Amino acid sequence: MIKEASAVIIGGGIIGSSIAFNLLKMGMKDVSIFERSYISSGSTGRCGGGIRQQWSSPMNVRLAMRSVKLFENFKIDVGNDIEYYQGGYLLLAYTDSEADDFVKNVTMQKAQGLDVELLTPLMIKEKFPFLNIEGIKVGSWCQSDGHANPQIANIAYAIAIRKLGGDFNSHTEVKGIDVKNGEIIGVETDKGFVSTHTVIDTAGANSAKIGEMVDVKIPVYGERHQILITEPVNHFLDPLVINFNHNYYVRQTHHGSLIMGQGDKNPAPGEDLGNTIEFLEEMAAKMTKDFPLLKKVHIVRQWSGAYDMSPDAQPVIDEAHELSRFIYATGFSGHGFMLAPAVGEAVAEMVIHGKSMTMDISNLKIDRFREKVEKEHNVV
Amino acid sequence: MKTYDAVIIGGGPAGLLGALTLGNHGVETLLLDENAEIGGQLVKQTHKFFGDHEHYASVRGFEIAKKLRTEVEKTQVKLSTSSTVIGIYPENTIAYVRNDQMEKVRYKKLLIATGAMEKQLPFINSDLPGVYGAGAIQTLMNQYGIFPGKRFLIVGSGNIGLILAYQLVQAGAEVRAIIEALGAIGGYEVHSNKVKRLGIPILLNHTVLKAIGDESVQGAVIARVDDKFNPVAGTEKELVVDTICISVGLMPLTELAEQAQCKISYIPELGGYVPLRDVRMRTTNPDVFVAGDLSSIEEATTAMIEGKIAALQITEDLEKIDLEEELNEELKTISLFRSGPKSFKIRAGLEKMGIKNSKIEVPKVTSFIKRIEDGKVRAVIECDEEIPCNSCESVCKFDAIKIGKNLNAKPVLDPSKCTGCSLCMLSCPGLAIFMESVDTVTHKGTLALPYEFLPLPKVEEKMWGMDRDGNYVCDVTVKKVIKSPNKTNIVHVEMQDEFVDMVRHIKFPQKESPFVCRCEEITVEEIEKVIDSGITDFEELKRMTRVTMGPCGGKNCRMITLGILSRKTGIPISELSHGTSRPPVKPVEFSIFLRRDEK
Numbered sequence: 001m002i003k004e005a006s007a008v009i010i011g012g013g014i015i016g017s018s019i020a021f022n023l024l025k026m027g028m029k030d031v032s033i034f035e036r037s038y039i040s041s042g043s044t045g046r047c048g049g050g051i052r053q054q055w056s057s058p059m060n061v062r063l064a065m066r067s068v069k070l071f072e073n074f075k076i077d078v079g080n081d082i083e084y085y086q087g088g089y090l091l092l093a094y095t096d097s098e099a100d101d102f103v104k105n106v107t108m109q110k111a112q113g114l115d116v117e118l119l120t121p122l123m124i125k126e127k128f129p130f131l132n133i134e135g136i137k138v139g140s141w142c143q144s145d146g147h148a149n150p151q152i153a154n155i156a157y158a159i160a161i162r163k164l165g166g167d168f169n170s171h172t173e174v175k176g177i178d179v180k181n182g183e184i185i186g187v188e189t190d191k192g193f194v195s196t197h198t199v200i201d202t203a204g205a206n207s208a209k210i211g212e213m214v215d216v217k218i219p220v221y222g223e224r225h226q227i228l229i230t231e232p233v234n235h236f237l238d239p240l241v242i243n244f245n246h247n248y249y250v251r252q253t254h255h256g257s258l259i260m261g262q263g264d265k266n267p268a269p270g271e272d273l274g275n276t277i278e279f280l281e282e283m284a285a286k287m288t289k290d291f292p293l294l295k296k297v298h299i300v301r302q303w304s305g306a307y308d309m310s311p312d313a314q315p316v317i318d319e320a321h322e323l324s325r326f327i328y329a330t331g332f333s334g335h336g337f338m339l340a341p342a343v344g345e346a347v348a349e350m351v352i353h354g355k356s357m358t359m360d361i362s363n364l365k366i367d368r369f370r371e372k373v374e375k376e377h378n379v380v
Numbered sequence: 381m382k383t384y385d386a387v388i389i390g391g392g393p394a395g396l397l398g399a400l401t402l403g404n405h406g407v408e409t410l411l412l413d414e415n416a417e418i419g420g421q422l423v424k425q426t427h428k429f430f431g432d433h434e435h436y437a438s439v440r441g442f443e444i445a446k447k448l449r450t451e452v453e454k455t456q457v458k459l460s461t462s463s464t465v466i467g468i469y470p471e472n473t474i475a476y477v478r479n480d481q482m483e484k485v486r487y488k489k490l491l492i493a494t495g496a497m498e499k500q501l502p503f504i505n506s507d508l509p510g511v512y513g514a515g516a517i518q519t520l521m522n523q524y525g526i527f528p529g530k531r532f533l534i535v536g537s538g539n540i541g542l543i544l545a546y547q548l549v550q551a552g553a554e555v556r557a558i559i560e561a562l563g564a565i566g567g568y569e570v571h572s573n574k575v576k577r578l579g580i581p582i583l584l585n586h587t588v589l590k591a592i593g594d595e596s597v598q599g600a601v602i603a604r605v606d607d608k609f610n611p612v613a614g615t616e617k618e619l620v621v622d623t624i625c626i627s628v629g630l631m632p633l634t635e636l637a638e639q640a641q642c643k644i645s646y647i648p649e650l651g652g653y654v655p656l657r658d659v660r661m662r663t664t665n666p667d668v669f670v671a672g673d674l675s676s677i678e679e680a681t682t683a684m685i686e687g688k689i690a691a692l693q694i695t696e697d698l699e700k701i702d703l704e705e706e707l708n709e710e711l712k713t714i715s716l717f718r719s720g721p722k723s724f725k726i727r728a729g730l731e732k733m734g735i736k737n738s739k740i741e742v743p744k745v746t747s748f749i750k751r752i753e754d755g756k757v758r759a760v761i762e763c764d765e766e767i768p769c770n771s772c773e774s775v776c777k778f779d780a781i782k783i784g785k786n787l788n789a790k791p792v793l794d795p796s797k798c799t800g801c802s803l804c805m806l807s808c809p810g811l812a813i814f815m816e817s818v819d820t821v822t823h824k825g826t827l828a829l830p831y832e833f834l835p836l837p838k839v840e841e842k843m844w845g846m847d848r849d850g851n852y853v854c855d856v857t858v859k860k861v862i863k864s865p866n867k868t869n870i871v872h873v874e875m876q877d878e879f880v881d882m883v884r885h886i887k888f889p890q891k892e893s894p895f896v897c898r899c900e901e902i903t904v905e906e907i908e909k910v911i912d913s914g915i916t917d918f919e920e921l922k923r924m925t926r927v928t929m930g931p932c933g934g935k936n937c938r939m940i941t942l943g944i945l946s947r948k949t950g951i952p953i954s955e956l957s958h959g960t961s962r963p964p965v966k967p968v969e970f971s972i973f974l975r976r977d978e979k
Contacts, residue, residue: 152923284972302963
């Protein structure tokens with residue numbers, strides 16, 4: 001742990017790690033990052049690992065497209081094989097209004113330059129004969145979507161950060177942020193003090209708590225989502241399938257296991273990372289209906305993680321009005337992993353140049369909540 | 381034609397004990413054996429025998445044969461080897477062939493101890509060269525030093541199959557599997573433990589369907605069987621082996637007994653067709669006695685006692701002297717041997733013949749605390765089955781091991797009396813005793829284990845510590861090697877203290893890195909590589925390698941991984957994070973959550 005840092009990042013998940021990595025890449029020295037537990041212990045290591053560009057807001061689409069570009073070069077840029085696989089994303093619509101949304105979204109996404117198409121139920125059946133297409137109105141399909149192993153990706157960033165001379169501290173908890181005359185002067189941790197003038201809050205579901213340390217209000221809260229993994233089976237599922245209507249997503253990992261999850265009806269708060277048997281019951285009922293071939297497949301493990309929910313289910317990336325050089329990148333609402341490479345780049349640019357250069361992410365500033373909140377619908 | 385007072389046919393343990401007893405009482409006796417070397421099956425038994433310390437327990441079979449022969453040679457008994465009996469004819473006449481010459485001899489009393497032969501098992505291509513009986517392999521390997529193959533499949537998990545597997549590995553062969561049609565291992569648990577820790581899988585409810593090969597065996601097809609022993613379609617598996625070894629039980633050799641006018645009856649519990657006889661081994665022909673496997677398929681120890689009982693009765697008959705006291709003593713001993721749970725079949729079989737075995741209660745022994753943590757070396761006894769053996773109790777000079785009068789009782793150790801002298805470990809035929817000590821200050825554990833393989837490791841040599849199922853646990857360092865005249869050598873190895881209770885065998889490090897996580901097939905080398913790259917957090921290591929993340933949930937490999945991590949980082953295991961246990965504890969199918977009508 002270094003004594004003086006040009007920037008301190010609080011939260012060593014994929015967002016914080018990507019920011020640190022990009023800062024170092026852009027030439028910043030003495031970047032400190034604090035992770036209170038092991039690397040990938042938080043939401044990153046608990047997430048499904050999907051990487052998609054089919055969003056309902058143009059901002060999200062653009063950011064995700066930029067991320068995909070960076071994911072494609074991850075192995076060379078960052079290092080390590082993170083099992084990145086562009087097997088596509090298949091979104092399924094069951095109602096007329098869902099179908100209408102899909103049509104609208106695909107038009108918008110195409111306008112952003114995304115190669116995306118609508119599939120009829122028959123086309124879906126042809127592409128994925130194992131899928132029960134009963135009730136499907138239409139599907140939305142993008143081949144360049146995909147998935148990767150988020151845990152390895154997080155650790156890969158950490159390894160790269162350390163190689164670039166960054167100060168990555170796991171098992172180090174931030175206890176306070178010292179401010180003098182309205183200016184940040186340092187960060188207190190359970191392992192000691194580091195002086196700095198710049199703090200980046202990437203603590204996910206806990207980012208509001210970090211904000212409170214310096215009286216910065218961040219409208220983000222944790223919401224528990226459950227997930228499970230099966231034994232490995234022969235590869236059969238290329239895409240990640242999202243079914244908003246039946247409320248699930250599923251993908252097959254490089255290793256053969258199936259990872260799947262849902263949004264609980266009355267989600268527990270993010271602090272409660274317990275598991276329920278009802279989750280397994282509900283998943284089993286719908287998954288074996290839509291994927292009859294799963295009946296004899298074994299569930300190996302279930303766990304849960306916290307979505308860092310924002311009011312419109314979209315990221316909140318800004319410098320605090322209340323305190324200068326206190327920057328936060330949070331509120332990813334369940335899709336932080338897939339946006340991380342692009343967000344890391346944008347935030348690093350913000351820190352160094354005062355604003356993001358590669359991508360305009362000004363839409364994600366906190367001021368948007370003063371106006372009418374337009375919620376991202378495509379979230380499980 | 382010469383008439384002997386007594387003739388014995390068969391020079392195995394039963395015949396030899398019979399000869400010795402008759403010789404000691406001065407009865408004029410001829411022993412006929414068809415082999416060049418006397419001793420029967422004993423001559424190929426390289427393992428230590430179970431039993432009563434007074435009955436050659438802890439002595440290796442071939443050494444028992446040697447001892448008995450020397451003792452018999454001191455008496456007046458005439459030993460005629462390479463003598464094959466071809467028939468028993470009227471007027472107590474035995475015809476036998478010796479040196480290409482037919483000979484005839486008469487007896488007043490006859491003891492038949494012809495033993496048994498191996499049962500056959502029908503399967504496709506069972507006539508291919510490379511399919512052997514277990515006894516044949518033991519003869520080739522242990523008696524003549526000829527190795528019939530390199531990779532073996534053993535069919536049958538009785539004591540013979542288990543012992544053979546162990547001997548094959550001792551000789552440097554590979555045993556791919558032992559398969560057993562029943563749902564439980566047939567032989568003693570200590571024997572099966574001995575082979576399991578060598579890494580040999582024992583597949584229950586399995587049979588062999590077919591030998592593969594044109595000129596000789598190149599493989600075997602095995603399959604699961606249902607409870608009626610029918611192969612289950614779709615469960616076939618191919619094993620690459622060059623030798624299939626059948627060890628599915630023994631069948632008494634009754635021909636000569638039949639020719640000697642003994643009534644034969646089918647009693648499956650005793651091995652099939654057996655001569656009817658009374659408790660003193662007299663058949664329905666009052667001048668003819670039987671002993672050993674011919675009378676019931678059992679162990680060498682009971683064969684020896686039976687031989688002795690028969691001989692004592694023959695002596696009484698011929699010499700008109702009273703040997704009742706000695707006879708009753710032997711009868712008591714043999715029923716004690718048969719009083720354990722493993723002998724239930726024999727008891728049932730004998731009962732059909734009208735021989736009752738008085739039930740002898742296995743006494744409950746007081747249990748002691750398992751271990752005293754004071755850094756001193758003490759015995760750990762892993763003998764958890766009621767088998768007739770008391771060798772450990774007999775050799776213990778400090779009264780630390782209790783079995784009691786009934787030698788079927790399990791041994792119980794009083795650690796406060798144990799001095800760690802290791803005599804019990806040397807004598808245990810099941811290799812079920814180990815010596816352990818743990819130093820809570822240095823976190824080092826020492827394990828002394830019986831080692832019957834060559835070459836012996838050298839002091840300070842690094843070895844692999846293997847667990848009870850033959851899986852890698854951790855690296856160990858050899859600290860002491862004690863050569864023993866009974867060939868059960870003792871090796872002391874040192875390791876992290878956590879693993880002293882897990883390691884039960886040591887192996888020279890192999891070229892290929894051992895699997896730590898068998899679900900995900902992750903080797904020590906792969907784990908070490910990731911640790912060397914700077915990942916020293918167990919949780920991160922787990923996620924980078926998938927170790928502990930397979931269907932077993934880390935039950936098998938968590939400790940081993942922590943051990944590697946601890947060794948590499950110098951942080952004691954107790955201070956490392958050990959991960960989180962997540963439900964379900966056992967993998968479950970999706971369908972278990974569905975209603976019956978949805979399945």
